[in-house]
Amino acid sequence: MKLKNNYIIREIMGDTILVPLGDHILQFNGLIILNELGVFILKLLPDVESESEIVEKILLEYEVDRETAEADVSEFMEKLREIEII
Amino acid sequence: METNQNTKAPSTLRSGVEPPLLNYLYSKASRTATPLSGTFELTPRCNFDCKMCYVHLTKGEQTSIGRELDASKWLAIGEEACKNGMLMLLLTGGEPLLRPDFKEIYLGLKKMGLMISINSNGSLLDDDMLSFFKHNPPYKFNISLYGSSEDTYKSLCGVPGGFEKTVHALRTLKEYGVTVKINCSITNYNKSDFEGILDLGNDIGFNVQSAAYMFPAIRRSRDLIGTGNRLSSKEAAEMKLRANLIQLTDERFMKLATAVHEGKRVIDENNECLDLPTAQEETPTEHIRCRAGKCTFWITWDGRMLPCGMMEVPSVSVLELGFKEAWRRTHENTLNIYMPPKCTSCDKRFACDVCAAGCYAETGSFCGEAPEYICSMTEEYIRLVEAEYQKRTATGASAE
Numbered sequence: 296m297k298l299k300n301n302y303i304i305r306e307i308m309g310d311t312i313l314v315p316l317g318d319h320i321l322q323f324n325g326l327i328i329l330n331e332l333g334v335f336i337l338k339l340l341p342d343v344e345s346e347s348e349i350v351e352k353i354l355l356e357y358e359v360d361r362e363t364a365e366a367d368v369s370e371f372m373e374k375l376r377e378i379e380i381i
Numbered sequence: 382m383e384t385n386q387n388t389k390a391p392s393t394l395r396s397g398v399e400p401p402l403l404n405y406l407y408s409k410a411s412r413t414a415t416p417l418s419g420t421f422e423l424t425p426r427c428n429f430d431c432k433m434c435y436v437h438l439t440k441g442e443q444t445s446i447g448r449e450l451d452a453s454k455w456l457a458i459g460e461e462a463c464k465n466g467m468l469m470l471l472l473t474g475g476e477p478l479l480r481p482d483f484k485e486i487y488l489g490l491k492k493m494g495l496m497i498s499i500n501s502n503g504s505l506l507d508d509d510m511l512s513f514f515k516h517n518p519p520y521k522f523n524i525s526l527y528g529s530s531e532d533t534y535k536s537l538c539g540v541p542g543g544f545e546k547t548v549h550a551l552r553t554l555k556e557y558g559v560t561v562k563i564n565c566s567i568t569n570y571n572k573s574d575f576e577g578i579l580d581l582g583n584d585i586g587f588n589v590q591s592a593a594y595m596f597p598a599i600r601r602s603r604d605l606i607g608t609g610n611r612l613s614s615k616e617a618a619e620m621k622l623r624a625n626l627i628q629l630t631d632e633r634f635m636k637l638a639t640a641v642h643e644g645k646r647v648i649d650e651n652n653e654c655l656d657l658p659t660a661q662e663e664t665p666t667e668h669i670r671c672r673a674g675k676c677t678f679w680i681t682w683d684g685r686m687l688p689c690g691m692m693e694v695p696s697v698s699v700l701e702l703g704f705k706e707a708w709r710r711t712h713e714n715t716l717n718i719y720m721p722p723k724c725t726s727c728d729k730r731f732a733c734d735v736c737a738a739g740c741y742a743e744t745g746s747f748c749g750e751a752p753e754y755i756c757s758m759t760e761e762y763i764r765l766v767e768a769e770y771q772k773r774t775a776t777g778a779s780a781e
Contacts, residue, residue, distance in 0.1 A: 303494035321558045
């Protein structure tokens with residue numbers, strides 16, 4: 296999946312923070328703190344083609360049922376689309 | 382995933398209030414002594430000459446004191462500050478847009494992943510600069526609006542034409558969707574414009590944050606301790622109440638008035654110097670309660686680090702020590718600052734905005750005498766709010 300180059304990831308006080316850059320701020324004037332799963336998904340994005348691929352990788356990595364993983368991925372991807380990161 | 386995204390909220394609602402996520406970060410930063418938020422004072426020079434300014438120097442005065450840091454130095458400090466945890470940065474002056482290398486500094490810092498706010502008088506935001514900020518917007522602009530007419534700008538800021546340029550900038554930034562907070566410092570020169578300033582802010586669609594208390598300009602001269610080109614303490618209290626009455630809904634004003642009537646702490650969400658949630662009352666005196674020196678810092682135009690820009694001391698040299706050591710010393714020095722015992726035990730503390738910087742600016746000492754101007758302003762404010770409370774509750778009771 297193609298990521299837009301309009302954000303930067305910062306590690307501050309143990310939190311992973313996604314900071315928007317450029318005129319992107321006009322749509323999203325804030326910041327996001329990513330949890331472990333969010334960081335995992337974001338790192339995966341350049342190497343996957345679909346959400347179902349992400350779900351499969353999460354199932355390999357975490358002890359979680361498919362339904363929960365699909366719901367989490369769907370919600371997170373929706374948020375990334377909303378703030379125009381993908 | 383936690384977010385503080387405010388996409389759907391209009392800028393008038395979001396500009397003055399910090400999102401909860403930032404409060405979480407500040408609280409954590411204070412516990413871990415992380416310099417989460419900083420201010421880079423890029424210059425003391427300004428194209429305005431406002432009567433109450435705490436920092437303004439002419440080019441001649443500035444060069445006789447020292448040299449402004451060049452762009453590469455600011456970027457190097459920014460890099461070090463980021464490594465140590467800085468996320469929020471305020472660029473201020475003087476007027477920061479006076480610097481010919483402003484864009485270089487701003488873009489370089491922005492690329493580091495900083496949430497940058499800019500203080501400006503707005504008058505240098507010509508079409509070229511406005512277009513630049515349309516494509517490279519800051520997290521927030523804080524633009525001072527000094528009056529609602531050219532005449533007021535001339536008498537307070539000493540420059541003709543400033544009003545029209547500033548209003549043009551504000552309207553264009555609104556059109557571009559850039560987040561702006563309008564700051565309004567109330568003085569003898571613009572107090573009759575106050576309603577006009579609020580109306581203008583409302584018309585453009587930006588929140589106005591007013592301040593009736595002006596710090597004595599001790600950074601310009603220690604001779605100015607306890608003095609200033611400002612309203613009397615009683616007038617300042619009247620203006621503070623006037624701002625409350627105009628800007629708050631009836632419900633929110635009554636909430637505030639009830640708190641004052643009952644002697645409970647009044648929380649002003651627009652106050653950027655809010656107490657840290659972890660701040661505890663201490664006796665017989667207390668430490669600094671705000672974020673200054675705990676998780677925020679200020680670097681002056683000549684490279685000195687202060688806990689807060691309204692203070693002259695304690696100051697350490699970032700250029701000599703490097704950022705990390707300068708921050709360590711600033712934090713340590715801040716922990717040794719105490720407030721006057723009279724303030725800690727004062728029965729009017731619940732409605733008082735006194736802070737360490739104010740004590741020093743009013744008395745020349747952090748932990749000495751109580752700052753009389755602030756005491757008098759608070760006493761008058763409580764009296765006026767109580768009178769308004771009594772009037773409203775009596776009216777309400779008789780209506781029932």
